[in-house]
Amino acid sequence: MSGNHIISVLVENKSGVLAKISGLFSRRGFNIESLAVGPTEDEKISRITIVVNAEIHSLEQVVKQLYKLINVIKIQELDPSNIVERELVLIKVNADNSTRAEILEIVDIFRANIVDVAKKSLSIEITGNSRKIQGIEELLQPYGILELVRTGKIALSRGSKK
Amino acid sequence: MxxxxxxxxxxxxxxxxxxxxxxxxxxxxxxxxxxxxxxxxxxxxxxxxxxxxxxxxxxxxxxxxxxxxxxxxxxxxxxxxxxxxxxxxxxxxxxxxxxxxxxxxxxxxxxxxxxxxxxxxxxxxxxxxxxxxxxxxxxxxxxxxxxxxxxxxxxxxxxxxxxxxxxxxxDNIKVELKLEGYKPTYIGNPRQILSAARGIYESKKPVIFAGGGIVSSGASDILTEFAHTLNIPVITTLIGKGAFSDADELSVGMAGMHGTKPANLSFTGTDMIIAVGVRFDDRVTGKLSEFAKNSLVIHIDIDPAEIGKNVKVDIPIVGDAKSVLTDLLGRYKELVEKKGEPDRKEWLDYVMALKKQCAFKPGNEPESLKPGYIIRKIWEATGGNAIICTEVGQNQMWAAQYFKCLKPRTFISSGGLGTMGFGLPAAIGAKVGCPGKTVIDIAGDGSIQMNSQELATAVLNKIPVKIMILNNGYLGLVRQWQELFWDKRYSHTDIVDSVDFVKLIEAYGGVGFRVTKKSEVESTIKKALEIDNVVMVDFRIEREENVYPMVPAGYPIDQMIECE
Structure with missing residues (x-):
């Protein structure tokens, strides 16, 4: 089964660890769709959320190879049906007097925020899952998206289990 | 403080x-x-x-x-x-x-x-x-x-x-190990071990495939006991050479591109591979889709990432070879007690017949200087008790084929990376670690030149390793490929008379001999072993001798080119 898989990797928060992980992906021929890193509730530990496009057999290999890295503490493959996933996106879109109102309406429907207003553009902040982000992107496309930046997906499994 | x-x-x-x-x-x-x-x-x-x-x-x-x-x-x-x-x-x-x-x-x-x-x-x-x-x-x-x-x-x-x-x-070195992300699994999962024992018991044509993991885990003794209790033939990898005695009746030798015929054909015939501490390298499996098509695979390895990496595995067991084999033997013996010995005579007879058919038959050897003859004479002179290091190429494959290793840690060769120039420095290291043992580097005239500067290290530090060069004036394994698959276009593989090896070793303060006739082989090896110094012997072997059998790259493992 090919497709996107979300893996959550807990690592020791030490220098060089991210390089070791990203190096492993390229060296073993795996593609990273997105990657987000940050500290966790424990400052000595960071969480890396990686979205990887791979067949299920290759995914098993990548998880096993990741486990071999000494600084990797724990790896979870997150089940997409039982997680909360979010991504934050900033979109700068063309907007003039004739289109501004329409764009604001879209922003409203998607419960996004306007974070910057200029004469010829609007900057929009939106968080959500992939579908929501894809939705607003498609609707804004006709106005001309000037720039777009995404944080990469982060996710946690639902319920109290760690 | x-x-x-x-x-x-x-x-x-x-x-x-x-x-x-x-x-x-x-x-x-x-x-x-x-x-x-x-x-x-x-x-x-x-x-x-x-x-x-x-x-x-x-x-x-x-x-x-x-x-x-x-x-x-x-x-x-x-x-x-x-x-x-x-x-x-x-x-x-x-x-x-x-x-x-x-x-x-x-x-x-x-x-x-x-x-x-x-x-x-x-x-x-x-x-x-x-x-x-x-x-x-x-x-x-x-x-x-x-x-x-x-x-x-x-x-x-x-x-x-x-x-x-x-x-x-x-000045205080009291420290505690805290490696949260590093906890290797030593003990195999009991349920997996039980299902492996059952699988082996049910199988009609099992083989053991032993690799370097046996050597590093110190599992040779238990492997020998295991093989003899179950009466199963044992195939080794290059790095697994010595993990199981080549002289054991159940040994069928090394498998792979230049493996023995009985080993390669056993892989085709088997219905159950018990792989221990191996990684199913492409030089062993040949064409992967054809490899052991009719066989179940039990794979025992301490590295979970090796299991299922190349070959589909039916019963994976993550653990230390020694520990898992001990447990597996225990479970197997219980099954035999309950149900009686399984009958595998037909399979064993088949493998043993293959082995007999391919065994070396003395008496019909040519007069020219052949590498196989030299290595057999080295074996005889040392009683098989030397540590053999090799360079990489034909010399390495001949050493693996002809030197019968009896114990683990006596065959030291660059397997995975295939590093020319490995043998001499490795022999120096082996001799420093085991000063009481005879350490021999079986070399080629190409490889030895990649790190020959270490002759100085050996001589000056009084590390009396013996270097036996199988000198054919070619980068021989590449030349062999060129002969067989590239229309004999020997592009940049002829290195004949690069250097006078006798003068070279003498320049460093060691002792050198040149051997051009079969009749000089035995006495020169004897002399080389007796001299308490670094000795280099330049054996001028037949130039275009090939390593056989050979499975061409990408071919199934049972399709071997054999010596005419």
């Missing part, structure tokens, strides 16, 4: 780890470390090139089972280690490589002799460290030795900036 320098602390920690010898080469940023070595009773062997140091540490580790240690300076010293580190990584050898680094405040500035060696070696080390705080030094040394020698062994590199080795630290 008093203070000592980082370098002194390093030496103290190495002694704490039981290090007796370091192979190394000095340079600017490791002068503080060499200054500390000057006062220490750790033996330091000065090599002539850093690649020699890391291969020697590798050979030492393979021969003794201890961690091999090498030391090099920053920049070019460190980068010269790379081939040797990759070599140790591919063959899972416990090596700790220590490199000097420019001072911490210069890192990243392209300083003189700066190289990002932790970045460079990340893909070829089990783990590596750049020491950034002198306080971390003792714990890093402890971790490095622990990681290198436990689980699936492998090389660990420690990069030490010069200000850290010159800095001062409390």
């Amino acid at each position: 008093g203070k000592i320098t980082g370098a002194q602390m390093l030496i103290k920690c190495l002694k704490e780890e039981g290090v007796e010898v370091i192979f190394g080469f000095p340079g600017g940023v490791v002068i503080p470390i060499y200054d500390a070595i000057f006062d220490s009773d750790i033996r330091h062997i000065l090599v002539r090139h850093e690649q020699g140091a890391v291969h020697a540490a590798d050979g030492y580790a393979r021969a003794t089972g201890k961690v091999g240690v090498c030391l090099a300076t920053s920049g070019p010293g460190a980068t010269n280690l790379i081939t040797g580190i990759a070599n140790a990584y591919m063959d899972s050898v416990p090596v700790v490589a220590i490199t000097g680094q420019v001072a911490t405040d210069l890192i990243g500035t392209d300083a003189f002799q700066e190289a990002d060696i932790t970045g460079i070696t990340a893909p070829i080390t089990k783990h590596n460290y750049l020491i950034q705080d002198i306080k971390d030094l003792p714990v890093i040394i402890k971790e490095a030795f622990h990681i290198a020698s436990t689980g699936r062994p492998g090389p660990v590199l420690i990069d030490i900036p010069v200000d850290i080795s010159k800095g001062m630290i409390e």
Whole structure:
């Protein structure tokens, strides 16, 4: 089964660890769709959320190879049906007097925020899952998206289990 | 409590780890470390090139089972280690490589002799460290030795900036290991072991496939007991040579591209492969989709990532070879007690008939100088009790085919990486680790020239290794491919008369012989072994002798080209 898989990797928060992980992906021929890193509730530990496009057999290999890295503490493959996933996106879109109102309406429907207003553009902040982000992107496309930046997906499994 | 320098602390920690010898080469940023070595009773062997140091540490580790240690300076010293580190990584050898680094405040500035060696070696080390705080030094040394020698062994590199080795630290090395992300599994899952025992019991045509994991886990004795209790033939890999005695009646030898016919055909006939400590390299499996098509596979390995990587596995068992084989034998014996001995006579008879058919028959050998004859004579002269190191190429394959290894840690060869120039420095390391044993480097005239500078190391340090060059004036294995698959277009493989090897060894202060006739072989080997010095013998073998059998790359393992 090919497709996107979300893996959550807990690592020791030490220098060089991210390089070791990203190096492993390229060296073993795996593609990273997105990657987000940050500290966790424990400052000595960071969480890396990686979205990887791979067949299920290759995914098993990548998880096993990741486990071999000494600084990797724990790896979870997150089940997409039982997680909360979010991504934050900033979109700068063309907007003039004739289109501004329409764009604001879209922003409203998607419960996004306007974070910057200029004469010829609007900057929009939106968080959500992939579908929501894809939705607003498609609707804004006709106005001309000037720039777009995404944080990469982060996710946690639902319920109290760690 | 008093203070000592980082370098002194390093030496103290190495002694704490039981290090007796370091192979190394000095340079600017490791002068503080060499200054500390000057006062220490750790033996330091000065090599002539850093690649020699890391291969020697590798050979030492393979021969003794201890961690091999090498030391090099920053920049070019460190980068010269790379081939040797990759070599140790591919063959899972416990090596700790220590490199000097420019001072911490210069890192990243392209300083003189700066190289990002932790970045460079990340893909070829089990783990590596750049020491950034002198306080971390003792714990890093402890971790490095622990990681290198436990689980699936492998090389660990420690990069030490010069200000850290010159800095001062409390003279206290009491540290605790805290490796949250490193917990190798030694004990196999009991349910998996039971289902493996049942699978083996039910199988009609089982084979054992033993690799380097048997050697590093010290599982040779239990493997022998296992094979004899079950009465199952044993195939080995190149690195697994010696894991099971080649002289044992159940041994069918090495499998693969230049493996024995009985071994390769056993893979085709079997219905159950019990693979232990192997990684199913492409040189062993041949065309993967055809490999052991009719067989179930039990794969026992301490590294979970090896299981299912190349070959589909039916019963995976993650664990240490020795522990798992012991448990598996126990479960199997219980089944036999309950249900009686299974009947596998037909299969065993078939394999043994293959073995007999391919066995060496004396009496019909040609008069020309053949590599097989020379290696058999080396075997006879040493009673099979030598440590054999090899270079890479035809010499290596002939050594593997003709030298019958009786014990683990007696066949030392670069398997995974296939590093020409490995044999001589590895032999030096093996001899340092096992001074009481005869250590022989079976070499080719091509490979030996890749690290022949280490002849100086051997002679000056009185490390009397014996180098037997099978000299055909070619880069022989490549020439063989050119002959068979490239229309005999010998592009850049003819290296005839590169150097007078007798004069070369004499120039270094050793002893050299040249052998051109079959009749001189036996007496020259005898002389070479008796002389208490480094001896190099230049055997002028038939130039276009090929290694057979041979499975062409990408072909199924049972399709062998055989000797006419």
